Amino acid sequence: MKYIESINKLVAELCKLPGVGKKTAYRYAYSIINMDEEEVASFATSIVEAKQKVHFCSVCGAYTDQEVCEICADRKSDVICVVKEAKDVDTFEKLGEYTGTYHVLNGQLSPMNNIGPDDLRIKELLARLTDVKEVIIATTPDVEGDATALYLSRLIKPLGIQVTRLARGIPMGTDLEFTDEATLLGALKDRKNI
Ligand SMILES: [Zn+2]
Structure with missing residues (x-):
C-alpha cells in the first residue's frame, strides 16, 4: 500500500490537520476514495472556496x-x-x-x-x-x-x-x-x- 503515491500524498495532506494522525488520515483517505467523483469534487471545491472567501x-x-x-x-x-x-x-x-x-x-x-x-x-x-x-x-x-x-x-x-x-x-x-x-x-x- 505504501507504494500508491497518490494515497500517500493525500494522507500527508490530511496529517496537516489538527488531531489527525496517520491512522485517522488513512481512514479519511479511503473514505474519500470511496466517494463518487461528484462528491469528491464538491468536497475539494468547498475547501478551496472557504479558503478564498473567509478572511x-x-x-x-x-x-x-x-x-x-x-x-x-x-x-x-x-x-x-x-x-x-x-x-x-x-x-x-x-x-x-x-x-x-x-x-x-x-x-x-x-x-x-x-x-x-x-x-x-x-x-x-x-x-x-x-x-x-x-x-x-x-x-x-x-x-x-x-x-x-x-x-x-x-x-x-x-x-x-x-x-x-x-x-x-x-x-x-x-x-x-x-x-x-x-x-x-x-x-x-x-x-x-x-
Ligand atoms: Zn467583526
Whole structure:
C-alpha cells in the first residue's frame, strides 16, 4: 500500500490537520476514495472556496466572508470581549448569552516565542475604546494569557474603562474551544475586575 503515491500524498495532506494522525488520515483517505467523483469534487471545491472567501473582519478580527462581520455590523454594545484567536469568537457565540462585541488579538504575549505587543492587534483594540464601558479579557488561563491580561489592563484601566477577566475554573492551559459550555458560561458570568 505504501507504494500508491497518490494515497500517500493525500494522507500527508490530511496529517496537516489538527488531531489527525496517520491512522485517522488513512481512514479519511479511503473514505474519500470511496466517494463518487461528484462528491469528491464538491468536497475539494468547498475547501478551496472557504479558503478564498473567509478572511478576518476589518474591525474585530473574527472570521467573516464580508468586509465587516455580522456581529460588528449588527450589534451596538459598550462591552468588548478580547479573545486570543478568531475561532474563540465562535466558542462564545455558541453560548448564546453574550451580547457584546469582540476583539481578536491574534495570539498572546510570549517572550519565549518572541511575541511582543506589536505582534498582537493591541493598537487596533485601543483605537476602538471610545464609548466602551467594559473590556472582558478572555485570554487563556496560563502564563501567556495572564501576562497578556495584565498588560492590557494596565493600558486600558487608566482610560476609565472597567477591565474584567473570566473567572477561574477553566482548566490551566486549555483552549477555550475545549472548555465545556457550562464552565465557560460560569467563567463569563463570574468575571472579576482586574
Ligand atoms: Zn467583526
